[in-house]
Amino acid sequence: MAKVSSEALGSEPIGKLLIKQALPASIGILVMSLNVLIDSIFVGNWIGSIAFASINVVLPVSFFIGSLGMAIGVGGSSIISRALGAENKEKALQTFGNQISLGFVFMISLVVLGLIFADDIIPKFGGKGDIFEPAKIYYTIILYGVPILGFAMMGNTVIRAEGKPKFAMIAMIIPTVSNLIMDYVFINLMDMGMSGAAWATTGSYLACFLYVFWFFNSKNSELKISFRHFKLQKEIVSEIASLGGVTLARQAVVSVTYLLMNNILYNIGQEGLVAVYAIIGRMLMFALFPVFGVTQGFLPIAGYNYGAHQYQRVRETINTAIMYAAVVATVVFIGLMIFPAEITSLFISDSTNLAPKELALNQYVLSHTAEPMRWVFAATPIIALQLIGAAYFQAAGKAIPALLLTLSRQGFFFIPLVLILPQFYGELGVWISFPIADVLATIVTGYFLNREIRTKLLNSDQIT
Template sequence: METDKNNFAYGSIPRHIINLAGPMIIAQLINVLYNVIDRVYIGRIPNVATLAMGGLGLCLPLISIIIAFANLFGMGGAPLCSIARGQGKNKEAEEIMGNSFILLIIFGIILTIIVFLFKEDLLWLFGASKSTISYANDYMGIYLLGTVFVLIGLGMNSFINSQGFAKIGMLTVLIGAIINIILDPIFIFTLGLGVKGAALATVISQFISAFWTIYFLTGKKTILKLQIKNMFLKKKYVTKIFSLGTAGFMMAITNSIVTIICNATLQTYGGDLYIAIMTIINSIREVASLPGQGMANACQPVLGYNYGAGEYNRVLQGIKFVTLTSLSMMLILWLSITIFPEMFIKIFSQNQEIINNGTSALRLYFFGFFMMAFQMAGQAVAVGLGKAKQAIFFSVFRKVIIVAPLTIILPFYIGINGVFIAEAISNFIGGGACYITMWFTIGRNLKKE
């Protein structure tokens, strides 16, 4: 029967999670490559690489805001679909998916208009200088044309993964990433378009990813079908999507806020050089976070399905498995970055000044990085089980309550290193507090039930 397809209530929980995690980690890696590949190529533009890299770094908060809205409707709707499927309510799941899709389109159009009107003022606010503003403006002006494609590609891919089609989800971003990797050097170097070429390649790639996502979700192989009749907004679904999706939204928005504060502080204490270094560090972090985040995302449809089916012991089993697995992988990555920092920096820049100053900054920033596994696991459990309040708290606590204030305060006493140490402190306090809170508010209730 179609309702038994990708049924997570039977079979090994670890195997279900691993089967989803492998393709999802690869898919997320490929998705990160959209922006990271841009930075690798931009870091090799003759004569202006450092300034161009700094300009691109100024765009990251705006890109994070766009991704935040993809999270709002993708991470808000997909877990609700998993829970509905677990309850055998496929019609309701399709209505949730249709409502999420139309919300992505509406907000994609609104975002494009608003950010385009105010982008230059925002870039100055984010720490731009006379040397970097032109690069930031050029990149963002073109990138914004693909806002709707970004939201559809990222947001709707969550619904492919939530049905258990992780390999299709991986293929969605693989197609776009390959095109981006091919087009980047052609547009940046061969046609001499520089940062404009990087943005143009990204927009074309995102359009193709969005097209493929819609193609699959309207085709014959999907369990839940995207249909026009389900795209008329219903208050009960919109409210639930916003409520649960706020966690993923706040996670991206708080990342944006912290990046803005970091860039402004770095401009004051270190100038354009340190904004370029932070852009590289953020790029390394995006890639290093993938295994832990991939495991966390992969567990959500499995936990949500079993929670909907009333299989609470299996949910607890999944929580323990994803915690230990994520922690092991993050620990290995932290050691690698700590021992070989220069190797990672040289992927993005051959500038000796960036390498010399970036090495110590990278070690400070990543200190205790393995503790992020607890943050990821705790938040994934809250989102997967539809616990909106806990998920939102976990998203806001580490970035807004810990990182942002410390980023402003510490440099007064210890100089520019305070910006990087702020992140390290948050890894321990934020990760530990998030997981302990999750276990006492959600884990204990699961044991009782």
């Protein structure tokens, strides 16, 4: 694999560069999404719908703790991209060292608290009734591996900030392949049930971490830190916190969304609707992988060129990224509108050998998921503007607008809607909250992005 310099982010043609950055990111996200998707299919078919719903309960808790690593990674990576663009390598090294120190302190602390309060946390996230016991088994084992995942996710964003998308892609592929192999061995061959699914996932986190650790100790990385870089610097920590807080807030809102959805749907339709949302939640992760890939590819290019004061290239990057993401989002939308029933059937066993309760639950989920899936993805073609717009402010180091725009869809619009609309429209009110929130968030983001381009990027082509 040829060595790539971060300087290419400021010199290659934007269209070619975005494809070069976005394609590996998309493949990596696709493979990781397939990991979640196939893992869910294995669990749903080999263990059952209750187990599938149990994983959906645990997901937001482990997701939030693991996302702390991603938040520290994204916040620091924005600094690293701009520092490399400004040819300030010492700041890039100091930032990377501070990321590692922060990650160790915070992730270990949260895991300890998560284990202590497990019996209180699981029911609050919808782990009630028949779901509680399998959810607790999965939760306890997964939590042991979450700090490892957090460091791997943090390292992955730094690899991308260096302009090494192919290595970042491999880091995302490794846990997927290892998880699927271990799923087959632990669940199907060894019949370990929920504990097998959990140990397979935890083992895959370790495989990813080992690869990331190797990368930064190899000649492929430009960031060779020493012990002095681990000492926390107030200015750097503050900037990591403000920018990483955007990602962490987004993931926190995702976790709150899962909490609300699992509880609201349990109250409306008990385990059945929780399982329906589990399938739709997996598709929200999987189906939009190319859009998220474009967004990930966009970040280092925009950050590097903003740091280098090449504002015309930043404008071009924004326009190209929105165009690419909108095209792939539309293709995804068409597929989901046409094949929702076929997608649902992949997750649920149609075997008649199941216990009567499990068979009845499976039949309910199979017949009840297509219409909600169409509602949830109804506004997919327009989300590119919202995602790229929010990502621009993060890449540019503008923490407050990045935070507000990132939170707009789920925090400012979706959560209030999903609390209000079901009071009037029942279950339908839950599902229509998704496209309404998408439309409102896109309008707000479009306004602020357009104002930023006119006031900053059109009038600042000179170095300021």
